[in-house]
Amino acid sequence: MSGVTTSWLPLAPILVPLGMGILMLAPMGRRARAGLALAAALLTLLCSALLLSAVWNGAVLVSELGAWPAPFGIVMTADRLGAFMSVLASVSALLATWAALVNPDPARERHHLFTLMAVLFAGVQMSFLTGDLFNLFVAFEVMLVASYALAVLGSTREQLREGFRYIVMNLAASALLVLACGLTYGALGTLNFAHLAQRSAELGPNATVNAISVLLLLVFAAKGALFPLGFWLPGTYPALPAATGTFFAAILTKVGAYALIRVFTTVFTEDPALPQTLLLILGSVTMLYGALGMLSQREWRSVLSFAVVSSAGYVAFGLGLGTPLALRATLSYLAVSVAVTAALFLIAAVAERAAGTRNVRARGFLDERPWLAGAFLLCALTTAGLPPTAGFIAKFALVQAGVQSGTPLAWVAVTCALLASLVTLLALLNVWRGFFWGEATGTRPAPAPRGTRLPAYAASALVAALAVGGGSLLSFTGAAASDLRGDGYVRGVLGTGPVVIPDAPAGEQSDAGQSDAEQPAGGQP
């Protein structure tokens, strides 16, 4: 194949955490294991950053496993979108690992907390960098099996309750995903994203392909916690320990969002009307549902979990608009949302520990923890989307894209987005008023060491940095969004020449040519 840039880089962010995670299974002291965990997170971030710099000006890197070229073998691919998501995941992984290191948890660490986290990171990276649909399912399973174990590790009653719900929900969605993979293969004869895109473009608008794409939409909506399918989320995330909960909240729903973006901008682009309408409706409802859910909760991480739901709605809204401007806004919003969610969950962990309760009405922390108050205010304004924060930049771009789109449904969605932002602001100001204002009541537990607060401050600094670097973020995501629209991804993976499928082996009989109707015909463009 001509024009395919092969490289080991797309494999590196997957193999580093996986290998180091296996290494961490060896018996060793906490100090050594913690060092390995930190080294794994840092190395993964380094690999992701290298990957991002390699694809910065639009190259598509491909790792061919076993040297089998694209539509036949398993490939890992990285275009701007994939590398961007990989970096976001690595940053969240580093923050989560840091938080786990400064909050020792001997019981869970004895049962290989760090290994499970490393496998989770590897699965997430693989979901972002894989180049075919079935491999996406495998990556989801790697990620989910690790997340199931992390969700119930410790088996408190709350964890078992929420973990069981989470596992059942995700297993049902996974069964649908396997089914969708099988049907895709049956209808289009391939599973590689780039080849699927080529095939569905040849086929044109087609009812079968539409049905499959809606099935995939359902699956990814369940993983990404869109409205009717996201009821598992607000219960599960608060039940997790602080450090793992941070990574879950920051990245796991974004994996569903990434899959939606990949499938509906690169793969099934021929007849976008139905999926986009569905996404707009689901997105609008999810934004409002999440925001109203935030109002209903009185505990730190329950409030924030509903904020995660709401942010999933914004991503669906941007994707449902489907214009290049909306895609750019969606990708920017993804970055901001990942950073701010990680920061808020880390702040929540510090706050819960400082107050000795999960309830937000601890009162009086403005004097005791002024820096925490400042960090929270910054993150709250970012989540609500007020200037001068990065959240404003992203949400402004989203609303602008919605107004430009101008259809009645887009207007409804814009209204929902603005309304949801307002309610979000109200809910977060409730938290602010309850936790930071007023006279301190009750007894406080002994203050935690300063080191436990550093991850939260670092994440908040990242949120502030995104506001300062908003311009370059928008220009990069603009370029990534224009990649998704063109056929650069397809050409980068499959090469410039046509894909030639060799004839089926004839065997000893010679009637192989007229094989069964279910077997997809070889694709000659």
Place this chain on the structure above:
Amino acid sequence: MEPLFALLIGVLVGTGVFLLLSRTIIRVVLGLAFIAYGVNLAILTVAGLRPDAPPLLTLKGPYVDPLPQALVLTAIVIGFATTALLLTVALRAYQVAGHDDVEAFGDSLARDPDSPDGLHADASHLGPDEPTEAPTSTRRAPRRPA
């Protein structure tokens, strides 16, 4: 043969959904297993069902497409692992809650945030978040609700 398989898949998935909607934890697990079997058969059917077409190159042709069979194999392995994990969680839930109704789990969002929700269900299964001394009492035998 395809209509027969379509029926079979329908029955399997239908049974699975019925069991999944049950209140008993173990039935939920079994329901998921049934759905997985149905889905695996569906992928196999997609490849084309022909008794005279083996997927092995060492046998006489014509051949059926072997890729869906590889997909099914992967899906079976993954399904095996997740079912085992889910069974472990179900068993643990049974030990902690004392009975195997989903009601044992309770509801987290509707509860009063100020009330201490049992972070651990009983004294013999203290969670790792409890800094107290290790329990010495023997395990309470699981019992069904009256």
